[in-house]
Amino acid sequence: MNKTTNQDPVVVRNPTPSWRAILLCVLASMGSAAWAGTPLRVCYVDDRSGVAADTGIQSFNGFQIAVSEINDAGGINGQKVEVVSYDGKTDPQLTATFASRCAEDDGALAIVGGNPSAPAAAMIPVASEYEIPYLMLSAGTDNLTDMPAPFHFRVGPRNAQDAAAIAELIARQGFKRVALINNSLPFGTDSAHATEAALKTSGVPVVIQQTYDINATDLSPQIGRLRSANPDVIVVFPYAADGARVLRTLQQQGISLPRIVARSALLNTLRELAGDASDGVLVPNTVDMQRPDVKKFFDSYKTRFGEAQPTMYPVLGYDAAKMFLQAIADPAVQKALAADELADARVAIRDALIRNGNYQGLQGHAGATYQFGPDRHHGPPDQNWFVFVQVADKGKHLVAADLATFKPGS
Amino acid sequence: MKSLNTARSMLAGPALILLVGALVPLLLTSGFHLRLVTIICIYTILCTGFNLLYGYAGQISMGQQGFFALGAYAFTLLMSAGNWSFWSALPAALLICAGVALLIGIPLLRLRSHYLAMATLCFGLVFAGIASRWIEFTGGTAGMMVPSVKFSGHIVSRTELYYAILLIMVLVLVMQNFIVSTHMGRALMSLRGDETAAQSLGVNVTAWKLRIFILSSVLAGLAGIASAVVNRQVNPSFSEFPILVSILTIAVVGGLGTRYGALLGACVVVIAPQGLAAFGESETIIYGVCLLLFLMFMPHGLSGLIPKLFGRIRRKAASPAPGVVKAGEIKP
Incomplete structure (x- = not known):
């Protein structure tokens, strides 16, 4: 298992070359997803080398900043957060396969990603089938979060x-x-x-x-x-x-x-x-540079990844990570994690995302909040956002x- | 004796594949691995049709992804909007694929080589456009959810689905071997060689071209239906370039005009991105370089490599060890 720890506090686990396990079926039989005892794991699946690579890379950078912040502060209840990332190359089939790998092999608690609409849409059935929370980013097709949307949420605005x-x-x-x-x-x-x-x-x-x-x-x-x-x-x-x-x-x-x-x-x-x-x-755009917290975020981004213009893409990754991390800290999620129940933890995260639905992130004007709810899995409100x-x-x-x-x- | 050999050559490979395939779920503990193997089966069905059309008959079609999507959309629409049962929607969707292939095949198959490739490519592009923009009917870019397959109240599990698709793939391979082993295969190969010469030998060129085009389109539609059921969704990406690129890559890697090239190529194309994910940003470059090496050093793909290896082993086994004198041979 390749495990790379960068100099930064985010632990980026390179995926295992499990294809060998397929080729050698016997080895594959030993490759079960062992979630218990591992750090809190979250998957990031997005386009980072295809036509929408700019959006995927910037969102992933924002995502890593949020995870670094929490790991630097000691993690969640002492547990570090580990990121498994995959490049879907704007290919919906490949993206869906990576999403199912996240849900099954990696034992992730949630999936984040999805800037282009087609790959983002391809992950929705995977999220529903495995009952794993999925936070999509700037995929703008209007009806992606129409109900029923049991486990997927949208952080970015729709077209x-x-x-x-x-x-x-x-x-x-x-x-x-x-x-x-x-x-x-x-x-x-x-x-x-x-x-x-x-x-x-x-x-x-x-x-x-x-x-x-x-x-x-x-x-x-x-x-x-x-x-x-x-x-x-x-x-x-x-x-x-x-x-x-x-x-x-x-x-x-x-x-x-x-x-x-x-x-x-x-x-x-x-x-x-x-x-x-x-x-x-x-x-x-959905980023208000007059807000001190937004300015601070982009200063932090510049220090770590070089200068970026104040666009929604890094902020989407950051906000999605923050919402997910807040949900993990929820007592119901912690209880499920303590009991080593991955499926229950995923359901509890979904419920916590809804409970904390009025989260104030870095998108929108000062004071504007996301509007997630039991019947609304599309976050951005219609007012005070752009x-x-x-x-x-x-x-x-x-x-x-x-x-x-x-x-x-x- | 000859017919026994023919039957053995038709059935031995698929039987072995069925046996190994049947054991796979028992060896794999992860549903993700099972998904990969299922996708291999789907790509094998899709590319077996392409192999018959291009590898054996020499008719290049760049519109297979259009039929892949057509099958998936027709099946989904009949099931969800039309409330048809699975057993009605499946053959109806395949019939739609056959009908569309017949309609466009009659004018298009007058064309040859790159003209045929361009014309069929247009079909794929037109279908992708319709799927994206006829939002009320197809769901636009978000696509449509595919209902779970149920039989008398029982929802088909992922493993059961895998076995069904495996069985279909094996039957498709048997059918391909049957076609290749009989006069039909010889007729197709004569088209690939020289259509005029084939006609002068009594091969009905137009009829054979149309038949194989329809068959490959139906197989593409069948693979599309399987993909829709496995992914629980159909969207315009089914008819877009990544699918066509996968088909062509499988053809290059597996080997065209061979019986098991589609399966071997599908294994590589489905599994390689998962293995190469460990290389991060270099993944795409490594994948591209590997494909280039395949083209340069293995122009007949993996299927061409296997007989070579067997031949080498056989020759090595047959050649006498140094110093050993065969019976009747006089050592100087």
Whole structure:
């Protein structure tokens, strides 16, 4: 069994090469999951080398900071927390297999992870089957936590909430002619439709909506049509690389209208590729840098992993870990752990997550709390959660949005 | 005597696989390991169809993942939305796969080589698009939950499910061996060699191409249904590139146009990521390098390696030890 203890206090257990046990069936028969007597174990399964690697890596870093904090303080009732991590590579089948490995072989108390929607969705049946709590992160597909959701919870906002926040900002800032442009993937189309519906409710007309293929290299036709519709604000729902192409094409065609780009602009990749074409863009975020606790967290992040822009991704990992660690300390969970009952401990953690449902984490405005409950496994509330940030310095930095100048005609 | 040998070659391998497979749950104590072995069986079913189509008949299809997803979605929709029983939904879903394969096969199979590959790839892409965007019908990116399989109130356990899928896989392998061992196999291999020459020898090229395309699509659909039942969920990722990449990797690693290449390749493709997880960030690079080495040094895959090894051992056993003189041989 490979066991690597880093210099930092987080114990990262490299998974055992149990494939040998499969090849040599006899050895495999000895490979039962022995949970008793081991440290408190939690699994982190996310994409850390696929298309959404930025989100997975940043969330894992945030997750490790929370675990380090608790281990530095002596653990929970003297027991250290051990992290087993797997890279799902954005492959839902592989991700689901790792999740079942967490539940069975690793004997984890909970699973955390899931930034892209498809792999996150693939872990839900595993969580339900093994009755293991699963905290998914920024997977935005709206119906992922629709009831029944026996053991899974969502820490990040859903796409419809992003759309509502964007629509509310547009209405508040006095825009009257909105242009929407989105890629043809589900994230793009779903978000554009949700925003259109939210704008309709607010009484703001959408003058044009354009869809492009994510791999299209020339976006001039779509941007040309946007210009012809004479909008006063442009909202973009892209992935990273195509989002940069949209912004560069807008710049090349001399369109300097106010622009809002969906949460994909929180990713460094989009802003690095777009360069100065991304400057001034507004992005919905859930991290308020005015909060001292948020500032402190990002200082700690910088010390350990290097500078990170204030985005939701590290915070999601941190908040999910904190909620899980708080649940472990619950007396009912401790009782089940003392009795060496893994299944009971998992159920007790699920119940504790619901009991502590109004947890105040680092997402949202000061005072806003998660809203988990027996009939609600989606944490972020609809109010006081989103904070808009603005891209600056040729895409390098995210700063507080200057809403006084983000007006029609600016 | 010849027919006895043929029967032995058709049944011996699958019988051994069934025997070993039947013992696996007794040796494994972890449900996770059982899940891995079940996934190996599913990939073997999927890739046996691809092997018959491409390995034996030489017709490249890049749309197998589309049929994999079609089978899974059809089965799930019939079970959950249509309230069909398992025994009705299973054959109906396979019939849907066969019908769609027939419909698209008639125009597409006029194409050859990379044109056929591109056309079938489009089918996979179209299906992925439909599965993602027809949200009211397919559940969109979140997909749909698959109800547990029940027989007279009894929910089929994971081990029972494994045995069922193992049995199906063995039957699929027997069917493949039967096809390969008979005139059907020779007809398919003649297509791979030269379609014009095959036609001049009396092989109905169009009919055989269509038959094998439908069969491979039905097998892909069957694997998709098994995957949906095991994962308890179906989502658009069933029709996306990771599945196609797995099929192609299994073909490279296991060996195309061989009887057990699909099984050997599936073992490697399913188990390797679990073993390589220990290498952390280097995992993807190591996996890629290993695949490259396979292509360079084992172009016929693991199936090509095994006869080589046996041949070497046999030659070694047959060659006389130094100084030993065979009967009738005069030592100078």
